[in-house]
Amino acid sequence: MTVAIYPGSFDPITNGHIDIATRAARLFERLIIGVYETPSKYLLFTTEERVELAEKAVAHLPNVEVQSFNGLTVDFARKVKAQTMVRGLRMSADFDGEFDLAMMNKKLSPELELVCLMSSLKYQFLSSSLLKEAASLGGNVDDLVPRPVAEALKKKAAELQTEIKEMIPQE
Template sequence: MRSAIYPGSFDPVTLGHWDLIQRAAKLVDRLVVAVLHNPAKSPAFSVEERVEMLKELTAPLPRIEVTAFHGLLVDFARAQDAQVIIRGVRAFSDFEYEFQMALMNRKLAPELETVFLMPKEKYSAVSSRFVREIGGMGGNLADLVPESLRERLAARLRKPD
């Protein structure tokens, strides 16, 4: 069985993430969407909330698991018996960073392959950071986040006047 890890902070999950999850799931027998616990950041949503939202979103899709992890991605991938790491690339600037990370992951775990996926063009400018900023100012999130999560995200992100 071919397994892949799609890691990220998903703070919050965007339509770009959702697009990549759906497309990556078609490439492997088992996809683990892995929410990174990074204590160095101050997220808008807790790891538990992000896992819960992703589980809700992916519930209709078979062969997708959602979990949290901390530590090195390659260690987590090995523990999950994954052979592939899925990474999203929106622009050349993403590629440069992701390429360096893929090379380091290859050095640490040569048995793992990194596969880069590009989201649909309409999601290439969508980022969690933009979603947090737009949502925080009460902006329309309709073309940025999955519809089933939109109200929850908007309510949480909107800053009091």
């Protein structure tokens, strides 16, 4: 069975991620979306929330599952017996970063192949960071994420606004 992993922080998962996962699911018998537990990075959603949102987003893809992982991505690939890692590329800047990661991963795990899929044109600008910023400022991102993610973003934005208001001294 051909198994591939599609790792990332997915904070949150976007329609661009789902586009890559959908296309990768046609290439492999089993695709595992690996949600990285990123302790050194500021995240809007917890690992559990990111896994849950990703599961809802890919529920329509029968050969796709979601798991969280920590440590080296190549170790996660070995654990789930994946032969291939899938990555999405939006622009040349993504390629530069992915190339460096690919070389390190190849050094650590020569048997793990890398497949890069180009983002669909309509998602080339989309990043989770940009999406979070727009949502936090009240922007409508409903057409850029699945409905459960849009709802979760709105809830988080409201919680953050409340926290900010509570930090401001009342006169």
